Amino acid sequence: MAKQKTIFVCQSCGYKAPKWLGRCPDCSVWNSFVEELTEIGHHQDRERRQDLLGRPQRIDTVNIDKEARHKTGLNEFDRTLGGGVVPGSIVLIGGDPGIGKSTLILQVVQRLAQQGLKTLYISSEESVQQIKMRAQRISTDSSDDSSELYLLSGTCLEDVIDRLDELAPQIIVIDSIQTIFTESLSSAPGSIGQVREVTTKLMNLAKTSGRAIFLIGHVTKDGAIAGPKVLEHLVDTVLYFEGDGSHIYRILRSVKNRYGPTNEIGVFEMMDNGLEEVRNPSEIFLEERSKDVSGSVVISCMEGSRPLLIEMQALVCSSSLAIPRRTTIGVDPNRVSLLVAVLSKRGGVNLSNKDIFINVARGIKVEEPAIDLGIISTTASSFLNKPIPRNTVTFGEVGLSGEVRGVSQTELRLKEAVKLGFSRCLVSKKSVKTLKGKIDIELIGVSSVIELLEALF
Ligand code: TYD
Ligand code: MG
Secondary structure, eight states, X not given: OOEEEEEEEETTTOOEESSOOSBOTTTOOBXXXXXEEEEEOOGXXXXXXXXXXXXXXXXXXXXXXXXXXXXXXXXXXXXXXXXXXOTTOEEEEEEOTTSSHHHHHHHHHHHHHHTTOOEEEEESSSOHHHHHHHHHHHOSOSOOTTOOEEEEEOOBHHHHHHHHHHHOOSEEEEEOTTTOBOTTOOSOTTXXXXXXXXXXXXXXXXXXXXXXXXXXXXXXXXXXXXSSSTTTTTSSEEEEEEOOTTSSEEEEEEEEETTSOSSOEEEEEEETTEEEEOSOHHHHHHTTOOSSOSSEEEEEEEETTEEEEEEEEEEEEEOOSSSOXXXXXXXXXXXXXXXXXXXXXXXXXXXXTEEEEEEEGGGOOOOOGGGHHHHHHHHHHHHHTOOOOTTEEEOOEEOTTSBEEOOTTHHHHHHHHHHXXXXXEEEEHHHHHHHTTTSSSEEEEEXXXXXXXXXXX
């Protein structure tokens, strides 16, 4: 028997201490330590582990199944995962409560089950009747009899694992990781210890049995799954389902993926009968653009392998504050401060006594440096009160000396712009040289902020 011992674990970041502490030395949160049981010494498992370990293999003798992924048929979901569900992988889907995680995953498993994959949906939040009701609501056809979808309502991991042997499902869903508990720990479900322990057990299950497991995790108030990001390093893939409740659009974003690219996004629309894929998100993000007002420009940013066209807005107005406001939604405020400084110093636009608000329409978050030109253009446009023509799109990175640099994937971005009817694009001079004649769009090369302002106004 392993020796039982208790330790104190910070519920916010997972820091462990032998004694109770008032304040976590790691994340500085007060009163976050909870006593948890821990087992010390793992040698009792040695034999079992030896069985699992196998022998070292030469790399050329390792076989991989190329077509091993299960496609769900929901293209946006498959692409975000990197091409489908990998057997033996464990995928965490995080998001705010009520955003539609259960709905999304139910739609996914319905499709997998229809292909004949045995699927078990374990809910520790809802009864099987509730799940069935939702399934009927989102189901596309009513003849679901052939479906291999099984439902189970339970909260104890060990009980659930017992059931797995008789059913032998290939796909397992746990909804949610915060409400399921393992008997080996006495702490409450949802505590760091529980969440980590349950995930570790499921991880072993996935790796040894080749079953794919989806975990649903609620993002807590401070914006991380299960308090901290304790799960992200354990699982293979982390997807976040985002969007604000007032908009019907939802974005599924991959932030970690051992089997595909990260930063890939899938866009969905929440309808009365479940989530629907949005095939051309740029069109939606540009809908309802106001006509010929200052402080609005369309930028192109890459989300994974896909270019998105997004409207970026700015409002510059006189400030009555000693330190003028720089408020941003959807972009990094530090980046905006930097670019505003560049615009003042290199572009000769005096913004020192102005409040500046930057907003990315439709609740999208963008991070790429390629948005720099957009931020500068829209700020200048609002300051000068001169609109930027509606057919114009811009992207490029801006340096501290006001120079404009090219960005990656220029061709892809331009193609998307042409597809949506844009006819004029402001990019770096270098990008123009490499792309001249390749794409049917008027390319205007700018090498500095001054040139940008001249080209625009
Ligand atoms: P849900 O999947 O339960 O969210 P989560 O599991 O992330 O907590 O989704 C809940 C919301 O979605 C709820 O507010 C109702 C809405 N919804 C629809 O608009 N249409 C639908 O078809 C379904 C099933 C839910
Ligand atoms: Mg749910």
